[in-house]
Amino acid sequence: MALLDNAKDVLPLSSIAELLTAKVRTLKMYEDKGLLPHKKSSKKLYSISDVKMIAFVHYLASVKKINANGIKYIIEMLESNMDEKNRTDFLNLIEQKLEKLSGVDVTDVEVI
Template identity: 80%
Template sequence: MALLDNNKDVLPLSSIAELLTTKVRTLKMYEEKGLFPSKSDSKKLYSINDVKVISFVHYLASVKKINANGIKYILEMLYTNMDEKNRKDFLDIVEQKMEKISGIDVSDVEVF
């Protein structure tokens, strides 16, 4: 049995929206602002690793209320100042924290 390749583009935005319990239009808005990993093909499929970045972007925008320019700056720092291992570890930590707050009202997130 082959192992899952986390870099293979297999998920459309509609599936990612369902995973994040948000609207496709919200994710398309982030995509249009250049906040997602760039995709050259017309199908716009994303990998599991891309989903981690997309969920981080969604968290920054919807929970922390950071605007597009702020998110671009954070992502730039993430990609220019961290090697791949540290970036992966950081996104894993963020994912764990996001799992803790899923299901909690946004007004209760500041306690997080």
């Protein structure tokens, strides 16, 4: 069996919304505001690697209540100040923290 290519675009926004327990409309709003990884094809499929960034964007917007301009600035800082390995390591760390929070109510997040 071949290993999964994390960079291959295979997931539509509807599947990502289900994974993140978010609404498709919310993810489309992020897309419209330019917060999601840019896709050139008309199918707009996302990779496993993209899901980590989308989850990070969703966390910043829904839990931390950061507006679109703030999120764009954070993404720009990640992309311009981190190499690919450090950015991947950072997103993996964020993913671990989000997994711990997945069973916690949003109102309880600030206490952690």
